[in-house]
Amino acid sequence: MGLLVDGRWSERWHDTASTDGRFVRSESAFRQWVSGTREPGRGGSLGFIAEPGQYHLYVSPACPWAHRVLIMRALKGLETSISLSVVHWLMLDHGWTFETGPGVVPDPIIGARYLYNIYAHADPGFTGRVTVPVLWDRRQDTIVSNESSEIIRMLNSSFDGVGAARGDYYPFELRGEIDEVNSDVYEALNNGVHRAGFATTRASYEEAVLPLFDTLDWLEDRLAGQRYLVGERLTEADIRLFTTLVRFDSIYHGHFKCSMRRLVYFPSLWAYTRDLLQTPGFGSTFISNTRSAITTRATAPSIRPALYRWDPSSTLRFHITALPSPLTRNSAA
Numbered sequence: 001m002g003l004l005v006d007g008r009w010s011e012r013w014h015d016t017a018s019t020d021g022r023f024v025r026s027e028s029a030f031r032q033w034v035s036g037t038r039e040p041g042r043g044g045s046l047g048f049i050a051e052p053g054q055y056h057l058y059v060s061p062a063c064p065w066a067h068r069v070l071i072m073r074a075l076k077g078l079e080t081s082i083s084l085s086v087v088h089w090l091m092l093d094h095g096w097t098f099e100t101g102p103g104v105v106p107d108p109i110i111g112a113r114y115l116y117n118i119y120a121h122a123d124p125g126f127t128g129r130v131t132v133p134v135l136w137d138r139r140q141d142t143i144v145s146n147e148s149s150e151i152i153r154m155l156n157s158s159f160d161g162v163g164a165a166r167g168d169y170y171p172f173e174l175r176g177e178i179d180e181v182n183s184d185v186y187e188a189l190n191n192g193v194h195r196a197g198f199a200t201t202r203a204s205y206e207e208a209v210l211p212l213f214d215t216l217d218w219l220e221d222r223l224a225g226q227r228y229l230v231g232e233r234l235t236e237a238d239i240r241l242f243t244t245l246v247r248f249d250s251i252y253h254g255h256f257k258c259s260m261r262r263l264v265y266f267p268s269l270w271a272y273t274r275d276l277l278q279t280p281g282f283g284s285t286f287i288s289n290t291r292s293a294i295t296t297r298a299t300a301p302s303i304r305p306a307l308y309r310w311d312p313s314s315t316l317r318f319h320i321t322a323l324p325s326p327l328t329r330n331s332a333a
């Protein structure tokens with residue numbers, strides 16, 4: 001576990017000493033944009049143009065941010081036009097690697113041993129965290145983006161003129177509401193599970209975990225009366241919520257101490273998660289040997305060891321006791 005400093009790998013975990021124990025996520029560094037026209041892409045001067053075969057993705061199946069991208073790639077039928085590398089499930093001293101292991105798909109671009117080789121290839125003086133997902137441009141030999149929320153928007157519409165499947169998951173008329181829901185879900189839940197899991201003080205842990213469960217209550221009410229989060233159709237808001245929910249009971253409840261209640265005790269949220277799991281593009285991108293985890297809480301071999309062996313979980317190292325399920329919330333939980 002570490003980061004690149006001036007293009008050189010340096011082993012260190014997130015600094016929580018300067019943030020009163022809070023986990024503060026770094027901003028993604030590469031923010032160029034693939035567009036469907038010959039206009040220069042948003043946020044970049046190079047102009048990345050959608051072409052089948054030109055782009056490559058780096059993912060980890062354990063990662064909820066990468067999972068968003070895998071779902072959108074599947075929904076838009078882009079599996080053959082955007083190729084894929086999969087890192088080893090275990091992230092230790094060198095960060096994500098391409099060591100031989102179950103499910104690993106090696107790097108075809110430079111034959112990288114470590115994912116940080118890819119970042120350093122794109123920017124030899126790069127300083128920052130080396131994260132998945134990464135969208136790579138073969139033609140310009142560089143990283144387009146390492147920000148999942150933006151990669152899914154590119155996949156949603158930029159490849160429509162070059163063979164992507166029909167479907168708009170960020171429709172114009174729903175954008176305002178999608179953005180609002182995304183923002184609440186991101187803050188309290190998508191990032192909230194990590195803020196709870198990586199907190200190094202009791203106060204910062206509670207600051208994350210209490211709003212997290214309030215947000216689950218709010219979502220439970222909202223989904224009691226509607227099938228999808230926004231409007232009457234599947235949108236990117238559902239994709240973004242799903243990748244956290246589908247890992248909740250098997251990973252976040254125990255490992256990140258989000259243990260005030262299990263997802264199975266939220267009837268609408270639980271039904272929603274199972275409904276989406278059966279939706280094409282969702283279940284198929286959730287690696288098969290982890291599927292049983294959401295129905296039985298059985299071991300999920302490809303995700304759980306990634307977190308338990310790597311174990312930067314500050315809740316364990318800093319001896320923060322998980323908040324239990326208050327009787328007033330749900331006595332069965």
Ligand SMILES: N[C@@H](CCC(=O)N[C@@H](CS)C(=O)NCC(=O)O)C(=O)O
Nearest residue numbers: 063065129130131132133146147148
């Ligand atoms: N904002 C990024 C976050 C990506 C991210 O944090 N990925 C994690 C895996 S779930 C990672 O690669 N972490 C490695 C690190 O922080 O060193 C996105 O949404 O794409």
